[in-house]
Amino acid sequence: MPTKSKSLKPKVAVFKFASCDGCQLSLLDAEDELLDVAGAIDIAFFPEASRRMLKGPYDIGIVEGSITTPHDVEHIREIRKSCAVLITIGACATAGGIQALRNWKDIKNYVHIVYASPEYISTLDRSLPVGSFVHVDFELRGCPINKYQLIEVINAFLNKRKPNIHAYSVCMDCKLKGNECVMVARGIPCLGPVTQSGCGAICPSFDRGCYGCFGPMESPNTQALAAQYKEVGESELDIKLAFRTFNAYADAFRKESEAHEH
Amino acid sequence: MDKTYRLETEDLERLLQLLQGEGYETIGPTLGNGTIVYDKITTAKDLPKGWTDEEEPASYRISNNGGERMFGYTLAPQSWKRFLYPPLRELFSIRRNGKSFETLRTDSEEKKFAFIGVRPCELSAVLIQDKVFTAGEYRDDDYLSRRRNAFIVAVNCANAGANCFCLSMNTGPKAGEGFDIALTEVVNDGGHYFVAEAGTDKGATLLERTGGIAASERERGEAEEVVERTASQITKSLDTRGLQEILAENQESPHWDDVAKRCLTCGNCTMVCPTCFCAAVEDSTDLSGKTASRTRRWDSCFTLDFARVSGGNFRITPKSRYRQWLTHKLSSWVEQFGIFGCVGCGRCITWCPVGIDITAEVSAIKGERVKQEKGA
Numbered sequence: 025m026p027t028k029s030k031s032l033k034p035k036v037a038v039f040k041f042a043s044c045d046g047c048q049l050s051l052l053d054a055e056d057e058l059l060d061v062a063g064a065i066d067i068a069f070f071p072e073a074s075r076r077m078l079k080g081p082y083d084i085g086i087v088e089g090s091i092t093t094p095h096d097v098e099h100i101r102e103i104r105k106s107c108a109v110l111i112t113i114g115a116c117a118t119a120g121g122i123q124a125l126r127n128w129k130d131i132k133n134y135v136h137i138v139y140a141s142p143e144y145i146s147t148l149d150r151s152l153p154v155g156s157f158v159h160v161d162f163e164l165r166g167c168p169i170n171k172y173q174l175i176e177v178i179n180a181f182l183n184k185r186k187p188n189i190h191a192y193s194v195c196m197d198c199k200l201k202g203n204e205c206v207m208v209a210r211g212i213p214c215l216g217p218v219t220q221s222g223c224g225a226i227c228p229s230f231d232r233g234c235y236g237c238f239g240p241m242e243s244p245n246t247q248a249l250a251a252q253y254k255e256v257g258e259s260e261l262d263i264k265l266a267f268r269t270f271n272a273y274a275d276a277f278r279k280e281s282e283a284h285e286h
Numbered sequence: 287m288d289k290t291y292r293l294e295t296e297d298l299e300r301l302l303q304l305l306q307g308e309g310y311e312t313i314g315p316t317l318g319n320g321t322i323v324y325d326k327i328t329t330a331k332d333l334p335k336g337w338t339d340e341e342e343p344a345s346y347r348i349s350n351n352g353g354e355r356m357f358g359y360t361l362a363p364q365s366w367k368r369f370l371y372p373p374l375r376e377l378f379s380i381r382r383n384g385k386s387f388e389t390l391r392t393d394s395e396e397k398k399f400a401f402i403g404v405r406p407c408e409l410s411a412v413l414i415q416d417k418v419f420t421a422g423e424y425r426d427d428d429y430l431s432r433r434r435n436a437f438i439v440a441v442n443c444a445n446a447g448a449n450c451f452c453l454s455m456n457t458g459p460k461a462g463e464g465f466d467i468a469l470t471e472v473v474n475d476g477g478h479y480f481v482a483e484a485g486t487d488k489g490a491t492l493l494e495r496t497g498g499i500a501a502s503e504r505e506r507g508e509a510e511e512v513v514e515r516t517a518s519q520i521t522k523s524l525d526t527r528g529l530q531e532i533l534a535e536n537q538e539s540p541h542w543d544d545v546a547k548r549c550l551t552c553g554n555c556t557m558v559c560p561t562c563f564c565a566a567v568e569d570s571t572d573l574s575g576k577t578a579s580r581t582r583r584w585d586s587c588f589t590l591d592f593a594r595v596s597g598g599n600f601r602i603t604p605k606s607r608y609r610q611w612l613t614h615k616l617s618s619w620v621e622q623f624g625i626f627g628c629v630g631c632g633r634c635i636t637w638c639p640v641g642i643d644i645t646a647e648v649s650a651i652k653g654e655r656v657k658q659e660k661g662a
Contacts, residue, residue: 064573183571192589199557200373209320209346217552217639242590243551252640
């Protein structure tokens, strides 16, 4: 693996674009593991956590947030140049986030309604994932991400192994846990079969259908699931809205929601 | 051993206490969160008295009919596989020791399960997994130890679900072999009792100690009626004649594309299947890299990683993954183990979120073949 910095511990930087900060906070939220993590890596740039801001190059860049302005585009390109490995975290950075809901509307109208002086606003017409602009080495899904998955990715990097992050469905996690399927046993609509695992199947574990926070799984058959949504009594609008949340602009979810837009 | 006993409902409680007294963890059906689940039970009061389940493709609903039956449901969502072959298990760990390292084998947990309420089809599935894990070259010692220690109380079926097709697979609704004790629950005007058959000496001894009395001919007859009535309720079927060859010869049937349009590739069918045995092994480390461990986790032939090898993936399409699963169950399994890998429990139909029905898919593939032959 290429290393750009000279210190013994890998130099890590955490960057933020359009996002709520929840994902980068999960690193600080990893209370039991935080000291170990801090011992294994050199946190060189993490404005949310520390005033210490070392210049690049960095061994690992962790990026949260979506790209929404021309300035963002320039900035992410600079970041890419300064990081040997670039990891994006969360639905914003990997799919454009909840703010990608604006991608279906004319942004100019919003700018005029919201801002007193719209002439100062410079924005792209869509909110897009980091991967639309630069090469990303690893995408960690979730809204928010699972802190244990983030530690696993860092851990795998440190030990030069493949991270144990699965792209299969949430159903796999439900069955491993022994959850009783909410859709089959209760008729509750659930995005689990088309959503990537990683959250630990939280919602189905508490009698709720999956909301798709981790985005499309590796081979999502959204069309077949949408047909089943109708079987359990969901309307076209329900189906459109189910696919249009935190990962609305992820390809498979975007196409499915558009198929139910009349 | 061909002796049959009549047990009163109170005797069942005594049977449980005797098993627990011998150090068994008693696992049986109990009311879960919207389903009947197999879980730890301590008394007969934990059994789902009066509860039944209605199963349809992609649907499972329970209701209480106020009846007396303790085993009036059809099946729990997951089989006994969970206990004999747990979903996650650490296999070994490695500790760095200066410049060398030591390997520490993770010991099998000494588990002594008594399974109460194993359905005949499920029992057949256990016997199939026995072949997979204990008969061949690659023996699974953890499975073997759990299996050797297990005590099986089968309960013959008094209720057939709409997805049951055990008659076609010759696995039910009456247990043939592999049990320590087989019970048939009889509820009629004459009362509520069990007819118990011992399948092993151990089972016979326990039945003696439970206090059962020899079953009369009439009682044995009433028990037979229960399973006959269940058999007559079974509507689903799978024609197994020549099936192994038919599937092997129809790898390119256009019907595989049809089912692939509906298949979610979510893996539910394989996870609930009582014979599916595939697992992945994963390596993990601590942050410092001083220790590493290898874990076995249930996997599914529907996941993409399953067929990912150096240089690519040999089952990219959902079509190839569904075909792999179905043809393994009903064709190549026979080559491998000498029997079908399907016991007709119908779980893959019930728990498929879109209700894909293995029996209907097989019929369709056969139909396509006939159509093509006629067209040719």
